[in-house]
Amino acid sequence: MTLTIVLLGAAALIGIGLYGALSQQSFVMLMMGLELMLNGALLAVVGFWSQGLAGMPEGQLLAIIVMAVMAVEMALGFALVVAVYRRRQADMTKSIGTLKE
Amino acid sequence: MSATLPLLVLLTLAAGAWLAAWLDRLIATGRIEPLAPLRVGAALLLRQRVTTEAPDAMNWRLAPAWYLALAAVGLSVVPFAPGAALIDSPVGIVVWGSCEALTVVTVFLHGWSPNAPFPLIGAYRYAAIGLPVMLPSMFVLIAAALPAESLSLVAVVESQREAWNLVRQPLGLPLFLLVGLTLTLRGPFDYADGEDLAGGTSAEDSGPGRALWQLARLAMLVAFSAMAAAVFLGGPLGPWLPGPVWLWLKTAGIMALTVAAGHWLARTTPGRMLTLLWVGLLPLSFLHLAIAGALAL
């Protein structure tokens, strides 16, 4: 029961995050979408660990890894935003579309 | 004991805030006026509220309350007697760390929400300084957790029966005092509410909101001092007197030290302070952690 609720919540967070990552024009808002998806992943991992592993510590380790992924995503994301801003003075995804032409 | 703990926490917060305000006045002006803080507070409560154009009213009202709540939560993880803390969490140190990080958020919100220039500049300056201060803070606290082999503050206090952490890790308390100055917006780290910004994040505060914000700053000083006393001075451990009394004495001592440091140390420009934090204090705290780790082995 608890696990089902938690997983449904995680699915909703991932869905909203995907919507945000696809629809936002600003880089930083786009990263928020990614973070929200990772939030959902974290929720699912915690739920599975708490309800399905009888306390095996490896499940918590996975949650730590999700948090490390978040840190990497944030740091590199912001570094990229700064680099693009230096080059183009813009923080919108549209303004670096030249790569596709 | 456990039934009286909530009461003890509230009493400590209230009495400590008054003591901190009194110490502030004593060190700043040299005058002994025990009732002056209460008078000033009561006068503020009666003054009218002034508002700005298009503020974020909810966050502006709530920021002082959150600051106060963070101080209360921070104080509740401190053991008042050996083995007795209101929130006896196995990760008490991380709870305190979260309170520290959220303090930066709260001060930022307090400066951002009035939608006025001085508070906003104060908020940005503080966020830029406050975030790097969190790093030495965590290193220092983790170093203190090493001899206890636990993140629980009850265990950290227990581990100091032989020798205080102040003796084992002499660098810890000075580094942690800098964190305290940052958390309570004082002296060399007062980039949020400094007088060069006409009061910074509280430049537009008035009336009860201002009184509550100042009270929350003092309460955070109490929580910080109690935490420093528990982590470095053995908290409630001591002969003859009961635990809470020892904790109060040590807390008052740290509080006087912090207030004095806030009044006597000069402040530098934010840019220089950032260099000092990243280039000076961060490696120093890392060295401290390495030494503590080597000693704990």
Added chain:
Amino acid sequence: MRDAFVIALVLFAVWTGWRVFRVDSMVRASFSLMLSFFAVGAIGVLLSAPYIGVATVFMMAVEMMVMAIFMVMFMMNPAGLNPMSMVHQHRLSIGAGAAAFAALAAAALLSELPDAPVPTDKAVVADLGHELLGPSMLIFETAGVTLLATMVGAVILSSRQGRYGMADQGSRPPGLEPGGEPAGRQPDESGGGHHHDHGGHG
């Protein structure tokens, strides 16, 4: 009883997560995301993972503070209190989000879920520590090296002084319409090191 709290927190996490893309200010958006993370952290504490839960709160408070600063730094209105809405391919995104939710929810509802909760007397935090620095040391060290590489990469990417000159040398702000005049400030060629005044252009 615990389930009731979990349901409330899950709803709060989803609602604040939704608010991230609905509020009209960058600062509100990032703090809304922070609240969503806090709800997940609180669920962690309730579901007997105190370290993960509290560490989430700690980490996200710092991370969202950084997020808010960056948001406002790159935005056109410095205080971040003015309304804004900048979306593209809106329908597609809604569809993709709804499809992802439907698929994941169906998977959660239709599959056989395990039922082996954490024993109440288990020292989960100590377990995690022993696992991190014991059997899973390799994973821990890999994460450490990854984070180190991230730090180096972030510093190199965001540094203004590069191997081939200043990073913003010859950069042109985008035009207001495609191919139009560059809008806003040109970076000064004197190179006086003023790289902090970003406000006032769009």
